[in-house]
Amino acid sequence: MQHGPQWVVCFAAALCCPAFAADPAGAPPSGTADHGPWTGSAELGGVATTGNTETSSLDAKFKLNYTSGPWTDTARLGTLHVSSSGTTTANRTYGSLDSKYALAPSDFVFANLRGTHDQFSGYSYQASASLGIGRLLAHTRRVILSTEIGAGYRQSRLIGGPTGKEPILRLHGKFQYRFSRRAHFSQKLTAIAGSQNTELEVVSGLTTSITGALALKVSYTVLHNSKVSAGLKKTDTFTSINLVDHF
Incomplete structure (x- = not known):
C-alpha cells in the first residue's frame, strides 16, 4: 500500500447504461445462479504480520444492483x-x-449520491448529490466505453476547518476490455x-475468474484533492489484491 504523488493517464468513461445491465465487468462469471x-458482489482483502514488524490491513467492498424495466439502482x-x-496510516x-x-438503448439519465470520509485526505467528510445524462459510446464483445456528466451540490468540511458548500460538475466513466470469458x-x-x-x-483493475462465482482482483486506486490542509x-495511491464473490 502506497501513498504519494503519482502520474496517471486516465480518460473519461462511464458506467454502462441500464439497457446493458449485464455489464461484463460487473456481471457474475458464467455458471453463477440467476x-x-x-445482482451484486462482495470483495475482501487483508494482510496481518507479527514479529519484527506488526502491520494489518483491511480492504472491503460491497455492491448491490437492482434492475426493473428501464430502471437500474x-x-x-x-x-x-x-x-x-x-x-493508523490509512482510514477511508x-x-x-x-x-x-x-x-434509449444508448442514452440514460441518472441521480447520484456520494459520501466519503478519509482521515488522511484532510477532509472530515465530503458529500455530494448530482443529476445528469449519460451515453454508451461502444458496446462490443470485448470493449465497453461510455460517458456520464451531471451537475449538483457538494458539502464538505476540512478537519479543524469550516463547512463548505458549493455547486459542482460531476464526470463519471468507465472503460473495459475483456481478454476472455474469465479475465478483463x-x-x-x-x-x-x-x-473550492x-x-x-x-480505479484500474484486472479481474480473473477462479471458479464459479469466485474471482481474484488486483486494483490500483489514485485519489486526488486539489485543496488539502x-x-x-494532494494525491494518495492504494494497491490491493482482493477475492471477489459474485451473487
Missing part, C-alpha cells in the same frame, strides 16, 4: 484501513447510491469539480 433483478459501500506498529470509508433510467481489465474515473476543491478518483499531500 437471482432475477438482484446500484448501492456501493467500501472501507480501507491500514495500520503499522499500532499507528465511502459509499454511493445511483439510480438510472434508460431513455477495467478503469473507472470519477471527477467532482467545484470552485476538485476530487478525482481513478497544510502539510498534507
Whole structure:
C-alpha cells in the first residue's frame, strides 16, 4: 500500500447504461445462479504480520444492483484501513447510491449520491448529490466505453476547518476490455469539480475468474484533492489484491 504523488493517464468513461445491465465487468462469471433483478458482489482483502514488524490491513467492498424495466439502482459501500506498529496510516470509508433510467438503448439519465470520509485526505467528510445524462459510446464483445456528466451540490468540511458548500460538475466513466470469458481489465474515473476543491478518483483493475462465482482482483486506486490542509499531500495511491464473490 502506497501513498504519494503519482502520474496517471486516465480518460473519461462511464458506467454502462441500464439497457446493458449485464455489464461484463460487473456481471457474475458464467455458471453463477440467476437471482432475477438482484445482482451484486462482495470483495475482501487483508494482510496481518507479527514479529519484527506488526502491520494489518483491511480492504472491503460491497455492491448491490437492482434492475426493473428501464430502471437500474446500484448501492456501493467500501472501507480501507491500514495500520503499522499500532499507528493508523490509512482510514477511508465511502459509499454511493445511483439510480438510472434508460431513455434509449444508448442514452440514460441518472441521480447520484456520494459520501466519503478519509482521515488522511484532510477532509472530515465530503458529500455530494448530482443529476445528469449519460451515453454508451461502444458496446462490443470485448470493449465497453461510455460517458456520464451531471451537475449538483457538494458539502464538505476540512478537519479543524469550516463547512463548505458549493455547486459542482460531476464526470463519471468507465472503460473495459475483456481478454476472455474469465479475465478483463477495467478503469473507472470519477471527477467532482467545484470552485473550492476538485476530487478525482481513478480505479484500474484486472479481474480473473477462479471458479464459479469466485474471482481474484488486483486494483490500483489514485485519489486526488486539489485543496488539502497544510502539510498534507494532494494525491494518495492504494494497491490491493482482493477475492471477489459474485451473487
